[in-house]
Amino acid sequence: MLINKRLIAAHFWLAFIVFGVALVLGAWQMFVRSPLNAWHFNPEFYYRSVTAHGSAMGYVFPTLIAMGFGYAITEASLEKELVGRRWAWVGFFLVAVGAVVAMIPVSLGLASVLYTFYPPMVGNPFYYIGVVMVVVGSWIWVALMVTNFVIWKRENPGKPVPLAMYANVAGSLLWGWTAVGAALEILFQILPVALGLKSTIDAGLARVFFSWTLHAIVYFWLIPTYIAYYTIFPRAIGGRLFSDAMARISFILFVVVAMPIGVHHLFADPQVGAGFKFMHSVFTGLVALPTLLTVFTICASAEIASRLRGGRGAFGWIGALPWSNPIMLATALSLVMLGFGGAGGLINMSYQLDATVHNTQWITGHFHLIFGGAIVIMYFAIAYDLWPHLTDRALDSFGLMRTQLWLWFIGMIVTTFPWHYVGILGMPRRMAYYDYANPAISPQALSVTMSAIGGFILLLSGLLFLLVLIRGQFGARGEAGAYRFAVPLHMPERIPVALNSFGLWLALMVGLTVVNYGFPIAQLMALNETSVPAVYVGAGR
Amino acid sequence: MSDQPLFSLRNPWFGASVGITAAIAVLSAVAGLIWLPLAQPNLKLAGVWDAICSAAGVPRAAVQETGIKPDFKTSNVVMTSEMLTKVNQVSIGRGATLAQRCAICHGPQGVSDAHSPNLAGQFAAVTYKELNDFKTGARVSVVMSPFAAAMSDQDMKDVAAYYAYLPRVPSNNLDTGRPAPVIVVTGAPMRNIAPCGSCHGDVDNKAGSPWLGGQSAVYIKAQLEAFASGARRNDISQQMRNIARQMTADEIDQVAHYYEAQP
């Protein structure tokens, strides 16, 4: 039963508005740096735009989705009102105000540092303060999720926590811990310099702190998608979840190993020893495990649904799936993009292969495919699934939804496949200008053009998505009934305490952080003369 | 279930998860910190402890001794973006007195037609750095070196502050309508040339990069050619030499005249 519908709807609406704005910036970026555009703009605008697009898409949009979806899960799966409604609104406003505070200096050109901060570049302090506000707002959500989880367990001793809630709390705990890295970097390293209290900064240490956040943040983005795979998809297609325990183990694995592997973003950096890079690679390999488990479980759940509908044969059952159902379609397209993106990820995580793609357009192609593609398409699915329950109105533009989802998929493939390819040709990322007339670059022109066209398809799809939601706000009134999650094939009556709590997994997560990050951080902090003069962005003009 | 212990060896989940995690951590540490470094023939390690230190990223003395010293002097000035940006009246006053001996070439108002650089309105950090480099021998000029040799650090700061304080005066060739050459606006990415404007003003200004507007074209051209030939090498980390070497004679000519025409 959803009670605080306005709270949840506010999160989703703000998230999608931010998404819409950032999407326009993304399409503009694709266009201006492609051969379709003749050179006539100030390159600084490009970096402003990338900073705004990256910060909005990376920090604000997914955080709001995770928060809003988290509140919905709490009420729907625990079947009671959210505890701490006021605090939830405080968190929401912190995120909203933080986003505005951060975007003002960015749009003025005072903080074109890109969303990864990367000192010694230092921008206007309000950019960082805004980001911190967003993070603090999300930490309120983390605290609320844990509180609701604990209270429910106390009230229901011995009962298994519903899977959706268990996974949701896993995601919030992972985020709570992983955001600490960037928070330490901003509070203790960047802000003192941005405020003018210091003029030098230890860039190497800052990047290590950022890597602490940078990997697991992608799993924080991913977890709403995985929750949708496990708890929405089987129900929406009229089937059952293949295994409840397998689902819990996947989320637990994310909690334990998603975070202490971030140094794989620093393979090319000199300040971390090769031995630690190797250790982080090993654990990076492990994090593929929960994804493989998930793909298996979801395919098995789809097979159950199909056979219940009369699907037959070794592969014949695939045709019997309810393909006209938008959730079915979104999940299938998402898994295809996850497959391609995952294959690219295996390349990034191997030390030697990474050297050839590091800082090229391959990387941006890769994370757009996984994040913008596989993950975000499920955000659309979540919204479609939840909307009737939030608005108490029918959401029945199914044809439009399917068109939108297909366009997102096609747009994403058309955008990211050439994007990967030019990366292999050596095209660097984060540059505003490419001289396509130059013989060395001209072979990339066709691919970049295709990519830009894909960007416009995505923009169109994004607008269609907003249109569907807006139409949903004005649809025919009707009670949508209770919001339910998928039922597993075998309903667990009793489950091992380890699969129903987080103490052990948090201990392992923190323990592994100490093992994998403790020495590199301590050593960089102890070394003298590792700071360099800050480069103030937007200064001196 | 709730009375089932979590952190206890009687809980198989506890033993298994901690055991597996610890085993992977230990194995990967042994491989990454000991086995792999020892397996690399080029590392020349003294033993297991040396391997661990090397793989953990501990700075090692052996690496530091092998730097090759150039056979000429390089600039020892450390540039920061805030250097000498704070205005100090006393310093400007002293600088005005000291600058009288510079006036014969650089003009009483810091502007002259002698093809020596116009210093009026130049960033203090820039003037200071050049004087310093003349003094240490990183930059050599028969005219300037003897002047700088006799100046104290404070003298150089004062003179720099004074010239920064003087207003910029446009040259006789002022022509703001002149279109900016491509190299100024977009650089030449394939030759690794950043846009001139990204350091020397217009697009952005970077620490230590002089203001070029209104400088004599003859002077700009001479300096670019000196950078290209290596006759001048006081630019930190070869910032300008790397660029000038890649520029065509035509481009050098274009930028020299373009900047002369700027305010």
Ligand code: HEM
């Ligand atoms: C929901 C979907 C999307 C997400 C989550 C997302 C996320 C991001 C992030 C985090 C960055 C920062 C990368 C950096 O700083 O290097 C970025 C960059 C960029 N994005 Fe997106 N994006 C999305 C959709 C799009 C779309 C649809 C387009 C094109 C229409 C696009 C075009 C770009 C471009 C051109 C860059 C800059 C790449 C560079 O110069 O290195 N993005 N995106």
Ligand SMILES: [Cu+2]
């Ligand atoms: Cu990562």
